Amino acid sequence: MGAGDILFFLAAAVSIAAAVVAxxxxxxxxxxxxxGVFLFAIACAFLIMGAEFVAVAQIFVYVGGVAVLILFGVxxxxxxxxQRTVETEHPMWAMVCAxxxxxxLIAVAAAYRPATAVQSRAVDVSLLGNALLGPQLVGFExxxxxxxxxxxxxxxxxxxxxxR
Amino acid sequence: xxxxLATSVVWAVGLFxxxxxxxxxxxxxxRKVAGHMQARLGPMRTGPHGIAQTLADTVKxxxxxxxxxxxxxxxxxxxxxxLAFAPALMSLMVIPYARPFVPRDLNAGVLYxxxxxxxxxxxxxxxxxxxxxxxxxxxxxxxxxxxxxYEIPRSLSVLSVVMLAGSLSTVTILERQTHVWFAVLTPxxxxxxxxxxxxxxxxTPFDLPEAEAELVxxxxxxYSGLRWAFFMMAEYAGFFAASAFGAAVFLGGGNGPxxxxxxxxxxxxxxxxxxxxxxxxxxxxxxxDQVMTLSRKVLIPVALLNxxxxxxxxxxx
Amino acid sequence: MLMSQRDAGDLIFILGFALVGVAAPAAxxxxxxxxxxxxxxxxxxxPYECGLPQASPPRRLFRIRYYAFAxxxxxxxxxxxxxxxxxxxxxxxxxxxxxxxxxxxxxxxLALVYAWRMHLLEWE
Amino acid sequence: MTRFLVLSGLxxxxxxxxxxxxxNAICTLLGLEIMLNAGNLNLIAFSRVSPSPAVGQTxxxxxxxxxxxxxxxxxxxxxxxxxxxxxxxIDKLVxxxx
Numbered sequence: 001m002g003a004g005d006i007l008f009f010l011a012a013a014v015s016i017a018a019a020v021v022a023x024x025x026x027x028x029x030x031x032x033x034x035x036g037v038f039l040f041a042i043a044c045a046f047l048i049m050g051a052e053f054v055a056v057a058q059i060f061v062y063v064g065g066v067a068v069l070i071l072f073g074v075x076x077x078x079x080x081x082x083q084r085t086v087e088t089e090h091p092m093w094a095m096v097c098a099x100x101x102x103x104x105l106i107a108v109a110a111a112y113r114p115a116t117a118v119q120s121r122a123v124d125v126s127l128l129g130n131a132l133l134g135p136q137l138v139g140f141e142x143x144x145x146x147x148x149x150x151x152x153x154x155x156x157x158x159x160x161x162x163x164r
Numbered sequence: 165x166x167x168x169l170a171t172s173v174v175w176a177v178g179l180f181x182x183x184x185x186x187x188x189x190x191x192x193x194x195r196k197v198a199g200h201m202q203a204r205l206g207p208m209r210t211g212p213h214g215i216a217q218t219l220a221d222t223v224k225x226x227x228x229x230x231x232x233x234x235x236x237x238x239x240x241x242x243x244x245x246x247l248a249f250a251p252a253l254m255s256l257m258v259i260p261y262a263r264p265f266v267p268r269d270l271n272a273g274v275l276y277x278x279x280x281x282x283x284x285x286x287x288x289x290x291x292x293x294x295x296x297x298x299x300x301x302x303x304x305x306x307x308x309x310x311x312x313x314y315e316i317p318r319s320l321s322v323l324s325v326v327m328l329a330g331s332l333s334t335v336t337i338l339e340r341q342t343h344v345w346f347a348v349l350t351p352x353x354x355x356x357x358x359x360x361x362x363x364x365x366x367x368t369p370f371d372l373p374e375a376e377a378e379l380v381x382x383x384x385x386x387y388s389g390l391r392w393a394f395f396m397m398a399e400y401a402g403f404f405a406a407s408a409f410g411a412a413v414f415l416g417g418g419n420g421p422x423x424x425x426x427x428x429x430x431x432x433x434x435x436x437x438x439x440x441x442x443x444x445x446x447x448x449x450x451x452x453d454q455v456m457t458l459s460r461k462v463l464i465p466v467a468l469l470n471x472x473x474x475x476x477x478x479x480x481x
Numbered sequence: 482m483l484m485s486q487r488d489a490g491d492l493i494f495i496l497g498f499a500l501v502g503v504a505a506p507a508a509x510x511x512x513x514x515x516x517x518x519x520x521x522x523x524x525x526x527x528p529y530e531c532g533l534p535q536a537s538p539p540r541r542l543f544r545i546r547y548y549a550f551a552x553x554x555x556x557x558x559x560x561x562x563x564x565x566x567x568x569x570x571x572x573x574x575x576x577x578x579x580x581x582x583x584x585x586x587x588x589x590x591l592a593l594v595y596a597w598r599m600h601l602l603e604w605e
Numbered sequence: 606m607t608r609f610l611v612l613s614g615l616x617x618x619x620x621x622x623x624x625x626x627x628x629n630a631i632c633t634l635l636g637l638e639i640m641l642n643a644g645n646l647n648l649i650a651f652s653r654v655s656p657s658p659a660v661g662q663t664x665x666x667x668x669x670x671x672x673x674x675x676x677x678x679x680x681x682x683x684x685x686x687x688x689x690x691x692x693x694x695i696d697k698l699v700x701x702x703x
Contacts, residue, residue, distance in 0.1 A: 023623030064282025094625035105614030129570035144588035172497030250502030
């Protein structure tokens, strides 16, 4: 039971528990808090896998950005109360679909044998920078475009329509 | 594994004590500096020159009743102060105090230091949201909006240092500063860092959400006793962490002639702290719309320009 | 489980600091439980409204400027992370790297200019 | 390696269950983010076996960026829905039927 194993089980247990609470909790505030814990656990899982910069980037963008955005949504839409936010008419079918999905994914995962051995040395930040500005330059520029497009789209949706 | 866990807990508890002492010293300094600037003496009665004033406050707070009002969301209400204080302590982990005292040198240390206060923003919103009170909700929204709009120029100002140093690890940045400090190479970056840190810590002239005249008590209206104290403790611990980081990254904390590194580090940190206190008692408080638009219309463009200039100069120098 | 010692150490340190950061205040609060009086009177339990009985349940206000600020924050967050990834190696890529990062920053600044011209930065 | 794939499979299923059962639009957004994170976990797991792990990690950075944009636009839709119908309950969005 090396350090990696214990840390992995810790991160896995916390992330699954937090995801379940985030998905099933009645009170919206509790599920958003559980979502925050889930994101932190996923950042720890990234660190276990040696992706240090990605783990910190996850905390910076997801915990600092997306979770804050969702909390803004909760604050602005008065949906804080304990009114029923769960239970479509037939949650059982959703459970069945989820179980089938989980079953197939786990079966495929168990059957997969990676061709090359797993390298455990961490990827240094400058290596990541080289990859980002070198071979992945197209993606780098496209992300800028996507950011611009999403700002224009979001503001168009939210702005009061002058026309009407 | 157990050994590293033990060392990390020892480091964490040690830094918790350092943070608690710096909170006490910070509150004491705040009141003395404010007093002397306004030609009065500040606390004098408890001990010589009121040294024990903050100690007395802490003891009082320990004995004060802290109340959880009725219609409040208990989990959010209890969790919020803990979430507010935890990032202050976690960010102390990556600051290189002096040669031997470096808790942990992360590869992406600078980004970690800028990422962790985001948990503080969540704590502010959860506090506002979970205390069922109009004022704290409004206060929570406003201070969250202020915190997030000043996080961006703050990260961009530190980015210029990363560009110059060529690495994200705080220890490497420190080593690159032995000859010339980064505050000298990117003066705009340093000035931006100081301004945005004042805004990030909700200190005057940016302390709209808790301004007495504005919103009663801001997001921590419903809190009382020790629970309220943790929001104050989080603010002052964050104050110490931000000044220590500024000293280490911009002013080459620890590098200096004659005196040992730890003394140089303390001098530079408290120089920044005193400067921010000086600003607090001289600059009048800004209006809410000035605060909000300043960051987007002025600070972010200036930060981006500063980055562009640094990148170009670095390329051709 | 292959995991470099360095990452394990970093993760243990981060978790250790987070643990103490949450446990220490909680311990202080728990210790304080016996020291503090606890007499929650009816009036004390009411939310604080400068002494007046609560005027109205906390109604929600809807201002899109709050959302516009949060939106721009998230977009610039993503940009900052990508700049942090590319900043250390910018010197190695010379003028070409400068132009590519410049184009990226220009695109996102365009988003800021768009929000500015649509008067969404004002806090009316 | 397979343990991470199993973990991300489970998380994906939990996220899918969340999207399917929750009536509140914000919880659907939450479930979607959980599924995206499960995907990121997979990307990193496979990047460790790929010849150049750094490229795999840039994919995750891009995926985190796109997920942030998606959350922003999704929230814009929710706020527009809230302003128009004064509710975020998805089942009430039936005006197309009329």
